[in-house]
Amino acid sequence: MPSASVLTPYLTRPNRTHTLTLLTSLLSSPSTWLTHSLLTRHIDDDPNAPILLLSLTHERAFHSDGLRKLGVPLQHLDRSGKYTFLGIADLPLMGGGAVSDVVLGAVESARAAGDGRGLLVVIESPDILLQTGGGSYSGVMDLVLRVLEVVMPRPASYYLLPHRLTYPTCRMSEHTIVSVNVDEALMRDEEHAAFVIGLGHVARRVFGLRGLETGVARDVSGVLRITTGGAEEGDVDGGKEVLYFVGDGGGVEVFERGEVRGR
Amino acid sequence: MPPQSLHHRRTHNLLLIARLLSLRDGVSPFTLLLDSLSQSARPLLREYIRRQQSGTRMIFVSFETAVAPEGVSVFIKARGKELVELQREIRGAVGSGNDNGGGSGSGTRALLILDNLNTLSTTHPQSLTLFLSSLLTPGMVLLGVYHLDQPVPSPSSSSSPHTGPQPLTLLRYLSTTLVTTHSLPHVLLRKRHKDVSLPPPMWGLDEGVEGVLVGLGSNAEMVIEMEYRRKSGRAVLEWFVIGEGKGKEGAGKDEVILLEDHPLWRVSEKVRKGEAGEQEESNGIDGVTFELGITERQRRVREGVQLPYMDAQREGGIGGGGAILFTPEKEVDDFDEEEDEI
Numbered sequence: 070m071p072s073a074s075v076l077t078p079y080l081t082r083p084n085r086t087h088t089l090t091l092l093t094s095l096l097s098s099p100s101t102w103l104t105h106s107l108l109t110r111h112i113d114d115d116p117n118a119p120i121l122l123l124s125l126t127h128e129r130a131f132h133s134d135g136l137r138k139l140g141v142p143l144q145h146l147d148r149s150g151k152y153t154f155l156g157i158a159d160l161p162l163m164g165g166g167a168v169s170d171v172v173l174g175a176v177e178s179a180r181a182a183g184d185g186r187g188l189l190v191v192i193e194s195p196d197i198l199l200q201t202g203g204g205s206y207s208g209v210m211d212l213v214l215r216v217l218e219v220v221m222p223r224p225a226s227y228y229l230l231p232h233r234l235t236y237p238t239c240r241m242s243e244h245t246i247v248s249v250n251v252d253e254a255l256m257r258d259e260e261h262a263a264f265v266i267g268l269g270h271v272a273r274r275v276f277g278l279r280g281l282e283t284g285v286a287r288d289v290s291g292v293l294r295i296t297t298g299g300a301e302e303g304d305v306d307g308g309k310e311v312l313y314f315v316g317d318g319g320g321v322e323v324f325e326r327g328e329v330r331g332r
Numbered sequence: 333m334p335p336q337s338l339h340h341r342r343t344h345n346l347l348l349i350a351r352l353l354s355l356r357d358g359v360s361p362f363t364l365l366l367d368s369l370s371q372s373a374r375p376l377l378r379e380y381i382r383r384q385q386s387g388t389r390m391i392f393v394s395f396e397t398a399v400a401p402e403g404v405s406v407f408i409k410a411r412g413k414e415l416v417e418l419q420r421e422i423r424g425a426v427g428s429g430n431d432n433g434g435g436s437g438s439g440t441r442a443l444l445i446l447d448n449l450n451t452l453s454t455t456h457p458q459s460l461t462l463f464l465s466s467l468l469t470p471g472m473v474l475l476g477v478y479h480l481d482q483p484v485p486s487p488s489s490s491s492s493p494h495t496g497p498q499p500l501t502l503l504r505y506l507s508t509t510l511v512t513t514h515s516l517p518h519v520l521l522r523k524r525h526k527d528v529s530l531p532p533p534m535w536g537l538d539e540g541v542e543g544v545l546v547g548l549g550s551n552a553e554m555v556i557e558m559e560y561r562r563k564s565g566r567a568v569l570e571w572f573v574i575g576e577g578k579g580k581e582g583a584g585k586d587e588v589i590l591l592e593d594h595p596l597w598r599v600s601e602k603v604r605k606g607e608a609g610e611q612e613e614s615n616g617i618d619g620v621t622f623e624l625g626i627t628e629r630q631r632r633v634r635e636g637v638q639l640p641y642m643d644a645q646r647e648g649g650i651g652g653g654g655a656i657l658f659t660p661e662k663e664v665d666d667f668d669e670e671e672d673e674i
Contacts, residue, residue, distance in 0.1 A: 215411075218409075256537075270369065294544065294546075
């Protein structure tokens, strides 16, 4: 766990369900550490909630290592069937709609394993599907949105709501974390830009990672900007920018600009 | 444009926005909400839903919303559906409302909300407007959201490039009210820059910084830029702040004020406002280097001035109506009585 007192209030799980948190990264400023921080916090809050991690950029071992360093009892989770990992090798990338079938099937079974507890779905770099021909912009967008929706047990199609809204009782918040790459070269691609911006409109919070404007520094890895997304209701603030530093061992420090750090 | 008194404009436009938000008497059959990552239109949609009369049927067609907002009567998931199918579902939703509505038939009002028109613009650039017009039946009010910053990739499958106007252009043309959303901190900062002739600041993708998607200060308090098109063709333009006083306990959440009346906007506006006010009193005659009118303070001071000989002018005063009073003074009026006799 990074000694991230600055970041802590932003890592807490939202109290509404079916929310999307968007992480944007650059090739030079990867977002894995933030994904792991969010995951760790989530597991700390509810150790029995099921988790599905879909990564198109990393292997299972990479994430297991990173999470173990943060003190997550991953073996325990794995043994109880609460932790599901899907790598790029598990996806039939050549087929058209098959990818979403596999993913949605995994989401369904992960939710079933959770005994009614809220499921957390983490999707790392779904934008790769756009580049590899795994789907068009609307196809991949549809996949992410359906993951958001599958989480809730609801009759399909449309339904008439009674006068008072009564949701199926799910006290645990279900939540989706999506990380995408926003390198300038990629954003020039209309499909990619439409996908990323579309996610921004659906997200409740956007964590944007980028390099330092003043160039590379020895003790600062980059800038983290936290802003309110389009779907946030209630507590809104103007956003915040902090600096972060990823050490050799993978430990992360988050601090304010100009803050004096004890070394 | 002739200087219209602010008071008059305020009364008129606040009434207009109240009517537009509650969509009373079919004031605007198709309202197009243009939003961006800087300020989402979702809070505005909630405001619209909240302000509807109780009898209104609210149909929410979702392209990107996972959970139905509170107060919505019918929630239709539209992604991946063909237009014909979608049309049928919407018709069905409207129709079932009329059946349950207690025989009033066409008297039932329906509000149809489309939360993302970009998706339809991508998949059906040609038939989008036709689809929307087909939904616009009497008693139906349409509310559509278009994300200005989300590009609309042209479908690569079609062999011939689409040569018609952009879907957004058509939507702008079709709509009877255009509402563009802004974030209050952004509007204020842009104004501050303009006041001192600095280039306007940019946010989000326009910042030009790689890796920045959303600007700081986004999705805070909402400012809307309204363009209401009257039947005559004349457009009414106005800026409003919506939900001012949201944080305060007890204060009405629905408060809508003109942007010009917002305390933070007025801070730097005061000086200019004062000048404009004085010019208005001088009947707006331009081209004179001096002030023709007077300010309120000057007027009050003038009232208070004691003019000489006021007593004499009073009816039945000292002299009694025009008689000449003469009191000789010893030193000055030195008459020699003997001279008179000669």
